[in-house]
Amino acid sequence: MAEHKIYKMSFSTVYPLYIKKVERKGRTKEEVDEIILWLTGYSQREMEEQIKKEVNFEEFFEQAPALNPARREVKGVICGIRVEEIEEPMMQEIRYMDKLIDELAKGKKMEKILRTEQ
Template sequence: MTHRIYGMSFASVYPHYVTKAAKKSRTQAEVDEVIRWLTGYSQAQLEAQIAERTTFTDFFGGAPAMNPSRSLITGKVCGVQVDAIEEPLMREIRYLDKLIDELAKGRPMAKILRA
């Protein structure tokens, strides 16, 4: 079964990430930093993905270098343990959701980026 989110454009969800973070006094630059850390995109590449309205499938499929430290991301998103998600693409999406949640909760950037 393919999930509806796989065909959605990353650009359609990105503003929600920014809004969620901004409600807790975090910035768009911090959201971008988290996304770049996870995916290996440069800022210019990230902006191009957003402008091109790339689907989540292509966004993660085309990521230059998924961060190997992402396996350290644990916890729950929408009641689901992220590290227990078996479907690779859904796990990557949920990793990003979890990082944005941590940002919105005011967690220090060094901890979010698993430094």
């Protein structure tokens, strides 16, 4: 398995970029946090600790308390690749988060993003 640069990239450097991306579209940091907490099972405090420790993406996902099983329902294209067809598990986890943040920036309702809409 190829080691991608993003695996070793600090989550704390990308997190503010997620926030900037959605704020430009009228969404909020709180919504970004809600998505990340839903996806990973971290509490707000635990996520903030991970950011302070400057863990990389690989550590961030490996240490996640409970990856949400509903994340498998995330479908679509991110960075030109269908997220559901990504074979490398770590890359797929990262792209799930990218796709959810992208959906937020595109104005989707939180219920739909978090796959709770019936």
